[in-house]
Amino acid sequence: MKTIQVKDKTFTVSISREEIQKRVAEVAAQISKDLNGKKPLFLAVLNGAFVFAADLIRGISIDCEITFVRMTSYAGTKSTGVVKELIGLNENIENRHVVIVEDIIDSGKTMEELLAMLQARHPASIKIASLLVKPGNLKVNLDIPYCCFNIPNDFIVGYGLDYDGEGRNLPEIYTIK
Secondary structure, three states: OOEEEEOOEEEEEEEOHHHHHHHHHHHHHHHHHHOOOOOOEEEEEEOOOHHHHHHHHHHOOOOOEEEEEEEEEEEOOEEEEEEEEEEOOOOOOOOOEEEEEEEEEOOOHHHHHHHHHHHOOOOOEEEEEEEEEOHHHOOOOOOOOEEEEEOOOOOEEEOOEOEOOEOOOOOOEEEEO
């Protein structure tokens, strides 16, 4: 089993590059089908979702737009439980179909905050596309129609996800040993 070192932690591959590419393509096809004729606005949550967002948007076969927000609730390997908006949304989303693109939904608190912020701007609809979801750690009830992978409550890196800023460039997803 392939292992890597990121800072002071050791990780093993849990989802291969090929599995990720296959699943992202399937999710992109489903979004394209579901939102055909609606010109969705993809709202990618930085920093972690940038790799997923790039691959997802390349798989979308309908007219669409993309923009970015940046929120955080992590410090090291643990969620702080405090959501901070760092870069806000400048686009008018009233009556738009919005697809939030997230790297990982852990407790769901960050997503809950983001949904509340977006709903106050009166979009036509909001859907969530997440590369990873930790169902065993969700603290809020979320509808996540476009989930690529459900994973255990382990700390992971790679494919845009980091450990204190490192490991985002890894093409696979690795789980801490």
